[in-house]
Amino acid sequence: MVTVADAGGGGLTLRLLEMGFVPGTVVTLVKRAPFGDPLEFQVRGCHISLRAAEASCVRTEPA
Amino acid sequence: MSAAPVAAELRVALAGNPNVGKTSLFNELTGSRHKVGNYAGVTVETREGAVAARWQPTRSVTVVDLPGTYSLTPVSEDEAVAFRCLHGDEGPPPDLIVLVVDAANLARNLYLAMQLCELGRPLVLALNMMDVAAEAGVPVDAAALSRALGLPVLPTVARTGEGIAALVQEICRFGQVPWDMAEVRGRLFGTPLPAGLAALPPARARWLVAAQASETLGLTGATAEERAALAGVDAGELRALAAALVIGRYAEVDRALAQIGHRGGERAPAMDHSARIDRVLTHRVWGLLIFLVVMALLFQSIFAWAEPLMGVIEAAIAWLSGQVKAGLGPGLFTDLLSEGVIAGVGNVLVFVPQIALLFLFIGLLEDTGYMARAAFLIDRLMARVGLHGKAFVPLLSGFACAIPAILGTRTISGFRDRLVTIMMIPFMSCSARLPVYVLLISALFDGEARVGPFTQASLVLLAMYVLSTVSALAVGAIYKRTLLRSPTPALVLELPPYRLPRVRNTLLQVYDRTADFVRDAGTVILAMTVVLWALLSFPRPPEAVRAGDPVELVAALESPIEHSLGGQFGKLIEPALTPMGQDFRMGVAIVGSFAAREVFVSTLGLVYGIEADDEDNQPLRQALREAKAADGRPRYSPLSGLALMVFFVYACQCMSTLAVVRRETRSWRWPLLMFVSMTALAYAMAVGVFQVGRLLGY
Numbered sequence: 001m002v003t004v005a006d007a008g009g010g011g012l013t014l015r016l017l018e019m020g021f022v023p024g025t026v027v028t029l030v031k032r033a034p035f036g037d038p039l040e041f042q043v044r045g046c047h048i049s050l051r052a053a054e055a056s057c058v059r060t061e062p063a
Numbered sequence: 064m065s066a067a068p069v070a071a072e073l074r075v076a077l078a079g080n081p082n083v084g085k086t087s088l089f090n091e092l093t094g095s096r097h098k099v100g101n102y103a104g105v106t107v108e109t110r111e112g113a114v115a116a117r118w119q120p121t122r123s124v125t126v127v128d129l130p131g132t133y134s135l136t137p138v139s140e141d142e143a144v145a146f147r148c149l150h151g152d153e154g155p156p157p158d159l160i161v162l163v164v165d166a167a168n169l170a171r172n173l174y175l176a177m178q179l180c181e182l183g184r185p186l187v188l189a190l191n192m193m194d195v196a197a198e199a200g201v202p203v204d205a206a207a208l209s210r211a212l213g214l215p216v217l218p219t220v221a222r223t224g225e226g227i228a229a230l231v232q233e234i235c236r237f238g239q240v241p242w243d244m245a246e247v248r249g250r251l252f253g254t255p256l257p258a259g260l261a262a263l264p265p266a267r268a269r270w271l272v273a274a275q276a277s278e279t280l281g282l283t284g285a286t287a288e289e290r291a292a293l294a295g296v297d298a299g300e301l302r303a304l305a306a307a308l309v310i311g312r313y314a315e316v317d318r319a320l321a322q323i324g325h326r327g328g329e330r331a332p333a334m335d336h337s338a339r340i341d342r343v344l345t346h347r348v349w350g351l352l353i354f355l356v357v358m359a360l361l362f363q364s365i366f367a368w369a370e371p372l373m374g375v376i377e378a379a380i381a382w383l384s385g386q387v388k389a390g391l392g393p394g395l396f397t398d399l400l401s402e403g404v405i406a407g408v409g410n411v412l413v414f415v416p417q418i419a420l421l422f423l424f425i426g427l428l429e430d431t432g433y434m435a436r437a438a439f440l441i442d443r444l445m446a447r448v449g450l451h452g453k454a455f456v457p458l459l460s461g462f463a464c465a466i467p468a469i470l471g472t473r474t475i476s477g478f479r480d481r482l483v484t485i486m487m488i489p490f491m492s493c494s495a496r497l498p499v500y501v502l503l504i505s506a507l508f509d510g511e512a513r514v515g516p517f518t519q520a521s522l523v524l525l526a527m528y529v530l531s532t533v534s535a536l537a538v539g540a541i542y543k544r545t546l547l548r549s550p551t552p553a554l555v556l557e558l559p560p561y562r563l564p565r566v567r568n569t570l571l572q573v574y575d576r577t578a579d580f581v582r583d584a585g586t587v588i589l590a591m592t593v594v595l596w597a598l599l600s601f602p603r604p605p606e607a608v609r610a611g612d613p614v615e616l617v618a619a620l621e622s623p624i625e626h627s628l629g630g631q632f633g634k635l636i637e638p639a640l641t642p643m644g645q646d647f648r649m650g651v652a653i654v655g656s657f658a659a660r661e662v663f664v665s666t667l668g669l670v671y672g673i674e675a676d677d678e679d680n681q682p683l684r685q686a687l688r689e690a691k692a693a694d695g696r697p698r699y700s701p702l703s704g705l706a707l708m709v710f711f712v713y714a715c716q717c718m719s720t721l722a723v724v725r726r727e728t729r730s731w732r733w734p735l736l737m738f739v740s741m742t743a744l745a746y747a748m749a750v751g752v753f754q755v756g757r758l759l760g761y
Binding site: 013014016022030033038044045049051 | 136138273306
């Protein structure tokens with residue numbers, strides 16, 4: 001998946017951008033936590049965990 | 064031009080992402096011992112140390128260790144502290160910044176380099192973990208990176224000390240080499256700011272824009288003029304600008320990486336190995352099972368492994384006390400020394416093996432990277448309370464001690480969330496409660512009884528920890544929905560690569576933390592024990608007793624402590640203690656333990672030491688087990704022990720905790736609420752347990 005842009009605005013958007021979810025970046029879903037949430041993503045060489053609700057702020061399109 | 068005097072002290076700030084070996088580098092540089100963690104936010108406070116002589120610095124250099132942060136945007140207090148320190152908002156700014164980056168993960172790590180570049184302060188890049196990068200197949204050409212960024216880049220391996228001598232040399236050459244980041248800065252400042260903000264220092268203006276966009280302006284200490292300037296900008300425009308700044312920095316990172324022909328930007332080479340481990344450790348079934356087994360193992364081992372060492376310490380203290388008695392002969396001073404000083408400190412020292420084991424476990428979990436996985440596994444449950452998975456780490460640290468745990472909440476963004484976590488932490492069963500549990504369990508429960516592979520004693524202990532954890536979560540949920548209502552904070556958590564813990568660092572950390580406990584024991588507890596010994600010894604029994612009046616003598620042998628001030632107070636509150644199955648002796652110990660929980664054990668030792676003058680060398684647990692009530696039945700039953708342990712689960716008996724909470728919340732309101740609510744709850748729960756237990760026929 002390729003990040004397109006962050007929906008919304010404010011602190012969470014900025015945080016996600018800073019952690020590497022910038023437009024054009026390839027994002028891979030690695031796995032889900034045992035209780036179904038949060039999710040583990042690979043982005044810019046590291047593994048970042050986000051809740052599904054937060055991950056939905058990142059708009060993606062298939063690479 | 065005459066150079067600045069070489070003798071002038073150089074202040075160097077150490078910045079970097081979490082988990083890049085920054086604290087290891089700091090320890091190597093300064094030769095001092097500090098906590099090395101592998102979890103975001105272990106280093107919360109800034110620390111200072113002089114560069115050690117072994118690196119042969121040619122001038123005096125002081126290193127300041129900043130909190131590990133991903134960026135300088137003030138999302139939590141960590142970043143705010145780092146920025147203010149670097150920008151010179153608090154005291155003079157450092158002469159030089161050393162940014163520690165993970166060579167195996169430049170694509171994300173260099174983002175912070177761009178923000179530091181904007182500051183315009185001299186900057187040196189320490190390219191750490193070069194060995195890991197080479198092994199992962201993404202070697203970095205330090206010279207090329209130096210040219211691409213326009214700043215000195217030095218390869219290091221903090222774990223082995225490789226490259227540190229060269230880094231120190233580079234630091235000492237400060238002022239003699241030109242620093243040219245103008246090109247990169249020029250591009251970074253390409254994004255224009257609104258007219259109202261253009262007059263501010265460029266780095267600070269950008270920082271405030273980000274703070275305003277993420278609604279954390281409160282962390283920045285912005286002046287009225289700055290606030291006015293920000294208020295003049297349209298909110299949507301501001302957010303777009305903040306985003307554009309981040310995107311611009313990453314574009315600059317990508318440019319530099321492309322220039323040096325670096326590959327592996329999208330891959331996570333350092334994580335290859337960890338991802339395989341995670342297939343098991345964060346597996347939906349195995350991951351949870353392993354999590355539970357790790358925790359169960361921890362509690363079982365605290366009991367099983369510590370026992371022999373405890374025996375040795377017990378014997379040593381008994382021997383010392385006996386020697387003092389034999390050497391000094393009977394008298395008030397002998398009593399003070401053997402029953403106050405030696406017995407008091409000994410009763411605390413005996414639990415050192417267990418506390419050290421607990422710290423060892425927590426240290427290993429932190430250093431290996433498992434702690435972040437634990438947060439990942441448990442976030443769903445934390446989110447149900449309304450908290451961040453990150454709150455798990457301070458809460459888990461609360462099992463060791465509430466003081467560092469409360470300090471550790473600084474990584475939690477949002478004051479309300481932080482406050483909720485702070486209010487929960489004292490419910491976590493800290494190590495100071497452990498001596499109380501251990502004493503009561505081993506005195507009042509059958510050590511041989513087993514349930515499956517586990518002893519009854521360890522299961523009771525586990526139950527206390529489960530009770531405290533569940534209660535903490537329930538209390539958190541209640542605060543989150545009432546006094547401190549706020550939305551669940553976002554989880555943005557890095558799962559760092561697994562690393563083998565450095566045994567030396569972990570053991571030093573265990574030593575430091577245990578020594579802390581003992582130091583506290585040595586000062587607070589020693590003082591308390593002596594004061595309490597006096598309270599329990601004076602006034603002395605009436606002359607008639609010593610003269611040998613038979614009737615009075617019998618009464619006195621029964622409990623001479625009743626004559627003392629402490630005994631009288633204990634008797635005063637005894638009616639309130641009876642419903643929870645305790646007598647005035649426990650009452651005296653409970654009153655003493657409100658200063659600090661661990662005092663409970665030494666007070667009880669004192670109570671029984673005075674009572675059973677002839678059996679002074681006998682361990683306390685024996686005394687408790689054999690204590691008889693007036694009617695000849697055992698004075699304490701497993702049920703009364705359980706009620707007392709439940710009291711200790713809930714009661715806030717730690718002056719230090721209250722002091723730290725006051726400092727962190729900047730008001731007496733929260734510590735006061737904490738103390739009153741916890742004590743009331745403790746009493747109610749203990750009474751409940753004892754009464755229900757009795758109804759059930761125990």
